[in-house]
Amino acid sequence: MALIVQKYGGTSVGTTERIEAVADKVAGFRRNGDDIVVVVSAMSGETNRLIGLANSITEEPSPREMDVLVSTGEQVTIALLCMALQVRGVEARSYTGSQVRIVTDDAHTKARIKSIDEENIRSDLSMGRVVVVAGFQGVDETGNITTLGRGGSDTTAVALAAALKGDECQIYTDVDGVYTTDPRVVDSARRLSKITFEEMIEMASLGSKVLQIRSVEFAGKYNVPLRVLSSFQDGPGTLITTDDEVEMEQPVVSGIAFNRDEAKLTLKGVPDTPGIASRILKPVSDANIEVDMIVQNTGDDNHTDFTFTVHRNDYKKASAILEALKEQLGAREMGGDNKIAKVSIVGVGMRSHAGVATQMFEALSSEGINIQMISTSEIKISVVIDEKYLELAVRSLHSTFGLGDDQTKEDN
Amino acid sequence: MALIVQKYGGTSVGTTERIEAVADKVAGFRRNGDDIVVVVSAMSGETNRLIGLANSITEEPSPREMDVLVSTGEQVTIALLCMALQVRGVEARSYTGSQVRIVTDDAHTKARIKSIDEENIRSDLSMGRVVVVAGFQGVDETGNITTLGRGGSDTTAVALAAALKGDECQIYTDVDGVYTTDPRVVDSARRLSKITFEEMIEMASLGSKVLQIRSVEFAGKYNVPLRVLSSFQDGPGTLITTDDEVEMEQPVVSGIAFNRDEAKLTLKGVPDTPGIASRILKPVSDANIEVDMIVQNTGDDNHTDFTFTVHRNDYKKASAILEALKEQLGAREMGGDNKIAKVSIVGVGMRSHAGVATQMFEALSSEGINIQMISTSEIKISVVIDEKYLELAVRSLHSTFGLGDDQTKEDN
Known part of the structure; x- marks a missing residue:
């Protein structure tokens, strides 16, 4: 008999019909004898509706009151799911974050979990009840309602699984697992049966928006096996776990x-003095612009070129900041391009395999794709290219590293 | 500096624009230097929307989960109202029922308040904050969310005023006070400036649905001066208070x-034996039919006639029950009429004035209205008449007892 924490996102509980489908699924698990804790999000659209109400009053609502407001979204879902379970003859009991006592710090709208009181949940489980917990929310030490920020329901599920020492944390979503790359770009993209926490973090931050990064970090830290599955079709999904479980069978590259x-901005001919990087980036981050890749080449004549990428929406704002800095820093020239894309290969296997970078660059070169920027980490190599070559680059790399379902029989 | 508890109902907070209008009103009171605690209902329509969601899953949702579900309605309003107050430069802080700790029994969907922890509210008030509390909800001793039943926000407001020893509890609604009778029936109907708790209870239970009866009883018990006012227009409203405050200036009859x-049902020629009333009424109440007036005349030949009234919607069901009882009890005949209406005169002044009943009956008789049933209490006389005479009877009594605004200068 396993203890499983399951999380169903907003789309999976988007209507009462879908909530009933989730109840069917949960009832099946319960009848198999497993102990089940279910974490749910707000019904899709509900959080935006609530934010809309707030914004019709003020563009800058108090974070404390914002949390009081939006936390009602999940509270509605827990009640409805319990009703649907009870109709199916399954005993169930709902908990808000503050009823569980998921204690967080007091950073409203982006709180972090400090501790979880698991006593009530354990007592309900021992009575054979399914426990349904509101995701994304908690309570600070003085009793104020807090939220973990958007997507925080994944974090709630992982934290509960860690606190309860659950056997597995299952994240039900609208895709049936983590793929080697986006199947809309590469036909032969293949669902991975296993992937490491680290790889998943790199994949998630690069656009495979299956899981919230924080929840994966959390799962890795507490060693909670995470599984991504589809709410709408049966299947084993993708298990996210430790290196030990995965690495043996792992190809060099796990995914693209x-x-x-993205957009890139360059300051050319910047005097190469200590502190120059922060003098360039501080005004950018002060303007709330998130910087992704940063590349600085070795310069000559005590001058260097400094390049970084930002979200395309921030391109104009960042350009204006750099234009002002150009004068100030005595740079030679400001340049930029908002027609670029970033492609990355990710895999723990890279650590022990030389030549992966070479293989990647050769593949791109053989397609005539020019590489504009390169950045590497232990388990990832990213390149920036002209956006018009994006699909070609992804397909070429997917094939080069043998990821297609016509190329391997690894998957279950 | 007074401590005022104000309650705004669902219509008064039905849109964000209306919530902003309430914020304007509250901000004005706060700037006058009063300490303000605001109790709000769910935005109008929201509670029904939530019940609709539940009913699309099951017709008989668990009461515990129903409370988790519907209590979100007020939670949304408290957050939005605080945001609107803050925009106006008024410091404000929201509390759910369980955050205040409004402790109730565990009778979900119809819980009763046992105690109120007023410490947090007092501390906020002392810091100059407006405190905004979710009406209609509380928490039982083990932390489950409870609700007080529909309309329970009035009770929350009165209970808070009692706990905080507030100077006045103001109930803002869509009418500007309590009237001598329904102004849609009698043009000259007049707003009362004062009325006693007892009179208000009789008026409320007879259809002047301005206030929830329970909240008036509660206010009477704890001697909290209650004031009914309009959210939408300025004015002094109606003060509901003790006999001492009211009686001196009170006419004999306060309102019609x-x-x-209503519908009436009669069993004629029932054997007049002990226990006969309960043998008739038990099957009726077992069928969840609420009985209003009950009249049994002194019989002859050991037989009696037994008559009672029910809501018109229950007429068919009650008739079928009586038809079955007729045989069982050996009654002579079953009769009924669903085209009746009840008219009552209410007033604490009746206690000390003889002849009020006579005056009432004469007035009706002079209009040719036949009285079918009579029932009396200390401060009320009710009669059942043919429904077609209802308006005539109300106008005639309103004039007989001098209640029109052309007949008295009592108000303010």
Whole structure:
């Protein structure tokens, strides 16, 4: 008999019909004898509706009151799911974050979990009840309602699984697992049966928006096996777990991630003095612009070129900031391009395999794709290319590293 | 500096625009230097929307989960109202029922308040904050969310005023006070400036649906001056208070209440034996039919006639029950009429004035209205008449007892 924590996102509980389908699924697990804790999000659209109400009053609502407001979304879902379970003869009991006592810090709208009181849940489980918990929310030490920020329901599920020492944390979503790359770009993209926590973090941050990064980090830290599955079709999904479980059977590269919406900016001929990087980036981050890749080449004549990428929406704002800096820093020239894309290969196997980078660059070169920027980490190599070559690059790399379902029989 | 508890119902907070209008009103009171606690209902329509969601899953949802579900309605309003107050430069802080700790029994969907922890509210008030509390909800001793039943926000407001020893509890609604009778029936109907708790209870139960009866009883018990006012227009409203405050200036009759939707049923020639009343009424109440007036005349030949009234919607069901009882009890005949109405005169002044009943009956008789049933209490006389005479009877009594605004200068 296993203890399983299951999380169903907003789309999976988007209507009462879908909530009933989730109840059917949960009832099946319960009848198999497993102990089940279910974490749910707000019905899809509900959080946006609530934010809309707030914004019709003020563009800058108090974070404390915002949390009081939006936390009602999940509270509605827990009640409805319990009703649907009870109709199916399954005993069930709902808990808001503050009823569980998921204690967080007091950083409203982006709180972090400090501790979980698991006593009530354990007592309900021992009575054979399914426990249904509102995701994304908690309570600070003085009793204020807090939320973990958007997508925080995944984090709630992982934290509960860690606190309860659950056997597995299952994240039900609208895709049936983590793929080697986006199947809309590469036909032969293949669902991975296993992937490591680290790889998943790199994949998630690069656009495979299956899981919230924080929840994967959390799962890795507490060693909670995570499984991504589809709410709408049966199947084993993708298990996200430790290196030990995965690495033996792992190919060198696990997946190809990419991001279309990037733009790059360059300051050329910047005096190469200590502190120059922060002098360039501080005004950018002060303007709330998130910087992704940063590349600085070795310069000559005490001058260097400094390049970074931002979200395409921030391109204009960032350009204006750099234009002002150009004068100030005595740079030679400001340049930029908002028609670029980033492609990355990800895999823990890279650590022990030399030549992966070479293989990647050769593949791109053989397609006539010019590489504009390169950045590497232990388990990832990212390149920036002209956006018009994005699909070609992804397909070429997918095939080069043998990821297609016509190329391997690894998957279950 | 007074401590005022204000309650705004669903219509008063039905849209974000209306919530902003309430914020304007509350901000005005706060700037006058009063300490303000605001109790709000769910935005109008929201509670029904939530019940609709539940009913699309099951017709008989668990009461515990129903409370988790519907309590979100008020939670949304408290957050939005606080945001609107803050935009106006008024410091404000929201509390759900369980955050205040409004402790109730565990009778889900119809819980009763046992105690209120007023410490947090007092501390916020002392810091100059407006405190905004979710009406209609509480928490039982083990932390389950409870609700007080529909309309329970009035009770929340009165209970808070009692706990905080507030100077006045103001109920803002869509009418500007309590009237001598329904102004849609009698043009000259007049707003009362004061009325006693007892009179208000009789008026409320007879159809002047301005206030929830329970909240008036509660206010009477704890001696909390209650004031009914309009959310939408300025004015002093109606103060509901003790006899001492009211009686001196009070006319004999304070108001004419009436109820259209009644039906009467009679069993004629029932053997007049002990226990006969309960043998008739038990099957009726077992069928969840609420009985209003009950009249049994002194019989002859050991037989009696037994008559009672029910809501018109229950007429068919009650008739079928009586038809079965007729045989069983050996009654002579079953009769009924669903075209009746009830008219009542209400007033604490009746206690000390003889002849009020006579005056009432004469007035009706002079209009040619036949009285079918009579029932009396200390401060109320009710009669059942043919429904077609309802308006005539109400106008005639309103004039007989001098209640019109052309007949008295009592108000303010």
